[in-house]
Amino acid sequence: MPETTPKGLTGLAFGGDYNPEQWPEDVRHEDVRLMREAGVTMVSVGIFSWALLEPTPGTYEFGWLDRLLDLLHDNGIRADLGTPTVAPPAWFYREHPDALPVAADGTRYAFGSRGAICHSNTHYRAAAANITTRLATRYADHPALALWHVHNEYGVPVSACYCESCAAHFRRWLTRTYGTVEALNEAWGTAFWGQRYADFGQIDPPRLTPTVGNPAQALDHRRFADETMRENFVAERDILHRLAPGIPVTTNFMTALSQCDSVDYWAWGREVDLVTNDHYLITDGRRTHVNLAMAADLTRSVAGGAPWLLLEHSTSGVNWQPRNPAKAPGQMARNSLAHVARGSEGAMFFQWRQSRRGAEKFHSSMLPHAGTDSRVWREVVELGASVEALAPVKGTRTVADVAVLWDWHSWWAQGLQWRPSEDHDARERADAFYEALYDRHLTVDFAHPETDLSAYPLVVVPALYLMTEAAGNNLREYVESGGTLVVSYFSGIVDEHDAVHAGPYPGALRDVLGLTVEEFSPLLAGERTRITGPDGCELTGDVWTEFVVPRGAETVWTYADGLTAGHPAVTRNRLGQGSAWYVSTRLGAQGLDALLGRAAHDARIAPRAELPRDVEVVRRAGESGTYLFAVNHTSTDAKVPLDAHGTELLTGERAAGRLAVPAGAVRVVRLDG
Template sequence: MTSPLTSRFPYPAGSDGGRRLGYGADYNPEQWPREVWEEDVRLMREAGVNIVSLAIFSWARLQPTADTWDFGWLDEVMDLLHAGGIGVDLATATASPPPWLTTAHPEILPVTATGDTLWPGARQHWRPTSPVFRTHALRLVRELATRYAGHPALVAWHVNNELGCHNVYDYSDDAALAFRAWLRRRYTTLDALNHAWGTAFWSQRYSDWDQILPPRLAASHPNPTQQLDFKRFSSDALKDHLLAEREVLRELTPDVPVTTNFMVMGGTKGMDYADWAGSGAIDFVANDHYVIPGPQDRDELSFAANLTSGIAGHRPWFLMEHSTGAVNWQSVNLPKKPGELARDSLLHVAHGADAVCFFQWRQSAAGAEKYHSAMVPHAGTDSALFRSVSELGRTLEALAPIAGAEREPARVAVLFDWDSWWTSEHDSHPTSRLDYHREALDWYSALLRLGIRADVVPAHSTDLTSYDVVIAPVLHVVPQPFGKELARYVEDGGHLVTTYFSGVVDENDHIWLGGYPGALRELLGIRIEEFGPLLDGVTVDLDNETTGSLWTDRITVTGPDVEVLASYRSGTYASRPAVTRCTTGRGSAAYVSTRLGAEGLAALLPELLGPAGVSSELPDGARGSVELTVRRDAGSRYLFLVNRGDVPVPLPGVTGELLVGPAMEGGLVLSPREVAVIRQPAP
């Protein structure tokens, strides 16, 4: 499918005038005295930095009062960076309104579902739907764009910062007015809204638009479709703010590309980034990602980078933030092990990042993030961390040939759907323990264990026909047109795999009647009359030697061409089907009715992938230890081989031109947490 993203990526120019990968950080010179700035630029050049994000939290410095402006310091910093050959991704500085604005206009402050005001003192203390905030924010954007339109350091615009990180859901009166306007556009009539929301239940029928509110704290479970629409609206409200800033920037600086930094990482689910990118709101995708320690931490990093690539349509994207070491906001903030700084960075590059940046350049001496790592730590440049940062700069310089290369599509896709994420985790469901993101990550982790390349892609903006296998975990929301698209995909030879609680509701969160899995029932050739969620700690055994948890289904096979791949051996549904596959047309559709976890899925996947003939491209000894990702351009394929573990891994038979990694004489051996990048001729 055609992507609305432009090809205007802010590539730094190399010494030969060609492209090179971007490298840098958020830069906050306003936190430091003037004498530090020139030293910063010198050290940036030493470390290989060629781009920084500037002025992200500078509104109070740029506009000290409602009627005064101070751009002199920013002019000087922009000039210093340009003289040092460093490009600027200039932020619009609207992420945190200054004290004078919130004092004069407290009505811009967000309100929680319980009616509490979120006061100043942190960041993002503004309502996405506040007309007062919008007026002041766009005035600032216009001043910045007018002043720096022709500055040679300006290579990109950075709208706001991490939109929605702390203010995605606002329940204020401004939000209520905007929510009603959004609903009018969506439904046109109250009759249509009442039908979509099922307001015949609990006497909720609306007779006037002004009666509709956001789903504030209620006596019991709020209307589920109201909750879903409020999530859609809240994502759209932030997108609308993004578009408003973008329009000013495009008016005044039409040749400067515009982006904002997404947060595609575990648990950040309020913003439908696939929709934002698909709307044309940005020219290139940028993302922030931080590792959350746990057994699947690097799997999640790979998953998030992969999904970011999917959102970008496999075009190059910008890693706007990640960490050199420990963060400051987790319960325990661990430093990175030796080699992890480079490995984490290069894994993002493997999945399409053509710029690698950190938060931040110089570690803060004060403020809420003073214990967050940076490129220049509190210990200064005589530190292992700064030496690692400088080494990474040299590595990225060596990878200049890959700039502009797209990710090579895999044969397997894992679908990711924001509507299903939001809706499957609503209250008053069969279980409150369902975790959509975790289920999707488990499937991806299982593929990594088997050494199988897969793409993570948005469900509704992807050409499914380009994949031999499509895995759709907990595809809970299936509108009728999408159900038909999946059926065509299978009829034409595709192989679909889906799971429990899939196909159950339509786009209005209405049940598809006649038995589960609703919209997918005929395609899968099964019928489920009743769900069987499991209590905490309860598991069931399957006859393929795997163990299920969280969920079971009482499955009846209804199709003539359904094969039972595994049955329950214990539990309420013992001897009934647990995993099925229905042959339809030239393809098949499989159903997994319980949570098997990454280990159980790795045991099951070879059978599910068998009809498509999908297998690993890695040698036996490297599967599960090494992740393979491929980028390509018109003349070359670039193989990224990433050692995921803490022991050396031999990779016999790998050939090509070594761009990064250990010498290949006698065969390639990856040390713990090491990465090799190899260029091969394109077939």
């Protein structure tokens, strides 16, 4: 089995991307001195260095990297060594302009950014394998090497290419997938609009068409593009495994960013030795720490519950959003340790020294333009000490309470054109349900719809439009065996080919929910609907309503107005030993809390009302013990109840009864026993 822990790293990882090629070589000695002052244990190097390593075809210059790795090793700093295949050199594109990707409208992108790659291009594949082989041969036994870092953020900014090389590759992929063109015609429904194919050679990628194209074709092209990128990762990984055994191989994911929705991380998680993630706060007015928690929980879930590593985040503001505010004092440490609470084996940043030139010169760094006499630097040094103090948590696992179903293929299908309402946003529903669970202080595991769910008393399905029959059967068995299920509207509608399940909606979920839906009735912009329920409780929905017909389910809330007045809005179906809830409108925070409160009661999950809002409490447990993390995102001091005595690792103080967590601070208690 490949190693899954960075070699030689005895504690948690702390550091960032290090790009010394941007600076005179004598700056490196100052860098490593300051790294030691800050407590840095590992840095990522060489990720964008192809043009320096191979300045002309077949000419290699490794001396600068030799000296860098030696310097890091001499100072006790481990190296996450990149294969620089995300940014081929200018000379490569001059020789092979067909390696630049083509957009759906036929435009070929130009050299001068990053990630401009046609992943089907044979010249790119050969050159990537060559530079990877050269690096692995030279550095396999270097004492600084802890981890291999293949490429960078696959799918950003380009995942799919529509050139002729990709068209030929797509046809080969379709032939392997379907076997016969008749099977493809059936799966794609090509009888519609006269799109039937006589052979695979007639099929192109879903390029620009006068109106909406075939949705099943577009969905399969998303799968093809994702698998093609993954083929290239696996090719590099296998070279590294062969030539540098004992060193784990990773590539950095971006699991919860909607900007990176082109990657099926369930599939990618099975291919890397260590799951790593990049996370940046999206400062759009929402509670950024909730999205952070969601990203960490999703990354841990992609890792199968095993420890993972935060490979990039920011010390303060970024530079690529419309508005890029600085982080508040203490926020950097709070963000970093919240990731650790949810399973990360450290906190890494982009980047070590802030760039003076290039597109990211205003992106914050560990060592900012302001130098060491700055708030950011002082907080970096303080955080380094905290990360060192948390070394005992290494190898432990985060303990989850509930599961949320998540499937990138469903997001892809939901995002295609001509759906009942452009106001319905499946990702918004996932965020909203997650936030409601977060506010109930429940730690979430994400799960694929077909995986074993028996460990969870409560499973939530926010909006999974695409659901296989196997997934539907899995959920029915889960409920029959005693589980509690909550399903949001427009779920279970189509199969893996975007074909509506035969019979009434909601297709794959009819049996478990004990109902059918005769018709969707989306609301117009600004319209709202009232629903009334138990003890006169009234909630408000918007965006969506449905004509629900119970087939065994009981009505809990009822539409009070609009076209669906008198019809069920929220139902509950007792099935076997469990129950399944269905909500057919878009509820706000209050409504979701009311719904989840009743479902949690069914699941025998006790309320945690004694915990203040925006104070998250998460546990990690393993052979070294049980650790309670308390993260206070508020401006008020908080008290967190403890069910055992323990020692607070960041202050060394004993803790019992109620743990004091100052405003904006983090406390980590190693519980006795």
